[in-house]
Structure formats: C-alpha cells, structure tokens
Amino acid sequence: QVQLQESGPGLVKPSQTLSLSCSVSGDSISRGTSYWSWIRQRSGTGLELIAYIHYREGAFHSPSLKSRSFISLDMSKNQFSLRLNSVTAADTAMYYCARTSIAMTKITFENWGQGTRIVVSS
Amino acid sequence: HSVLTQPPSMSAAPGQTVTISCSGSTANIGINHVSWYQHVPGTAPRLLIYDTDKRPSGIPDRFSGSKSVTSATLGITGLQTGDEADYYCGTWDNSLNDGVFGGGTTLTVL
Numbered sequence: 001q002v003q004l005q006e007s008g009p010g011l012v013k014p015s016q017t018l019s020l021s022c023s024v025s026g027d028s029i030s031r032g033t034s035y036w037s038w039i040r041q042r043s044g045t046g047l048e049l050i051a052y053i054h055y056r057e058g059a060f061h062s063p064s065l066k067s068r069s070f071i072s073l074d075m076s077k078n079q080f081s082l083r084l085n086s087v088t089a090a091d092t093a094m095y096y097c098a099r100t101s102i103a104m105t106k107i108t109f110e111n112w113g114q115g116t117r118i119v120v121s122s
Numbered sequence: 123h124s125v126l127t128q129p130p131s132m133s134a135a136p137g138q139t140v141t142i143s144c145s146g147s148t149a150n151i152g153i154n155h156v157s158w159y160q161h162v163p164g165t166a167p168r169l170l171i172y173d174t175d176k177r178p179s180g181i182p183d184r185f186s187g188s189k190s191v192t193s194a195t196l197g198i199t200g201l202q203t204g205d206e207a208d209y210y211c212g213t214w215d216n217s218l219n220d221g222v223f224g225g226g227t228t229l230t231v232l
Contacts, residue, residue, distance in 0.1 A: 046124040049221035106155035
C-alpha cells in the first residue's frame with residue numbers, strides 16, 4: 001500500500017521561497033508507470049495542479065505557476081520536492097503530494113498524502 | 123474560479139441516492155476521461171472513480187461515474203453518514219494544457 005507524507009515549514013514570509021518534500025513508501029519513485037504530483041487547495045477554492053514529474057520523462061509545471069515553481073526527484077531518498085519562489089499571501093494553502101497516472105486522455109491522482117498547511121505571512 | 127463547475131453543496135437523507143454533476147467543455151470533459159475524489163477535511167483525499175466510470179479496488183459499488191458530452195456525473199446510492207465529505211471531479215484540459223478540477227461539492231447526509 002503506497003503512502004505519501006508531505007513535510008513543509010508551516011510558515012513562510014512573503015517574497016521567500018517555499019520548499020516542500022514528499023516521502024513515498026510502498027512504491028518507488030523510479031517505477032516506470034508512476035508520475036508524482038503536487039496539488040494545492042487555497043481557502044474557499046477547489047484543487048489546483050501545480051506540477052508533476054516522471055523519473056524518465058521529466059517534469060511538467062502548470063502554466064499558472066510555471067515561472068515560480070520547480071519540481072524535482074531525490075531517488076536516493078525516494079522523495080520528491082517542490083520549490084515555489086517569491087511567495088505571496090495568495091500562496092497560502094494546503095499542499096498535497098500524490099502518486100499520479102497519466103496517459104493519453106487522462107490524468108488520475110491515485111494516492112494522496114494528508115497535506116501540509118502553508119501560511120505566507122510576515 | 124474553477125474550470126469545471128460543480129454545485130457547491132448537496133444534501134440527502136441516509137439510504138437515498140445523490141448525483142453530483144461536473145460541467146466542463148469540449149476541451150476537457152468532452153474529450154478526456156474524468157476522475158472523482160472524496161475528501162474528508164483533515165484526511166488524505168481518496169480516488170473514487172477513474173477513467174470516467176471505473177472504481178479502484180476497495181471502492182464500493184454504491185459509487186458510480188458516467189459522462190455525457192461535456193458533463194460528468196458521480197452517483198452515490200444507499201447514502202451513509204460516512205459519505206459526508208467534499209467531492210471533486212478532475213480531468214485534463216487540452217486548451218489550457220493543464221490538469222483541472224471542479225470547485226468541489228460538499229455533501230451532507232442528514
């Protein structure tokens with residue numbers, strides 16, 4: 001049974017860089033069929049895909065955050081990470097990591113972590 | 123606002139049936155599969171339906187999914203108090219070149 005666990009700082013100051021990690025157990029992030037995603041939910045809004053990555057096919061960043069986000073893999077730790085630069089209060093959200101399946105005509109977030117709450121405030 | 127449109131809230135009594143709609147466009151639901159997620163706040167979201175109408179192992183057959191043109195539907199029969207949660211639809215949008223979700227529907231089982 002795959003499990004994902006997010007970790008983050010909780011509180012970030014405006015203009016700083018947010019760094020998040022997702023530890024994966026029960027699966028390998030270098031398994032060929034899986035992608036690994038970051039998704040967030042801001043207060044009062046729905047879910048928002050931030051980025052996903054595959055160990056061989058590379059990374060995708062959502063157009064809305066592409067200029068500020070960077071997703072990466074650490075295969076030695078079976079973890080993947082997200083950096084979000086120049087954060088503002090609008091980046092305050094619950095951030096989730098998810099194991100993802102992607103094929104022509106579909107994207108499915110198969111397993112999720114419980115999320116880590118991030119507040120951007122001075 | 124969300125690319126996919128869901129009713130913000132619904133309610134029904136235990137044992138009843140509810141259908142949650144997810145409205146999109148020809149760029150997303152019209153040409154791509156839909157997935158549905160159940161989220162009880164404070165817990166990890168759970169995949170309920172993938173590929174529009176398939177259930178992962180362990181999801182009871184009380185949950186079903188369907189699609190017609192540019193709208194998808196999640197059906198839940200025999201409602202239980204444990205079904206109280208937020209429900210989200212999701213798919214890929216070929217025009218935006220992005221994964222998109224609905225705004226979520228809060229289901230209350232009275």
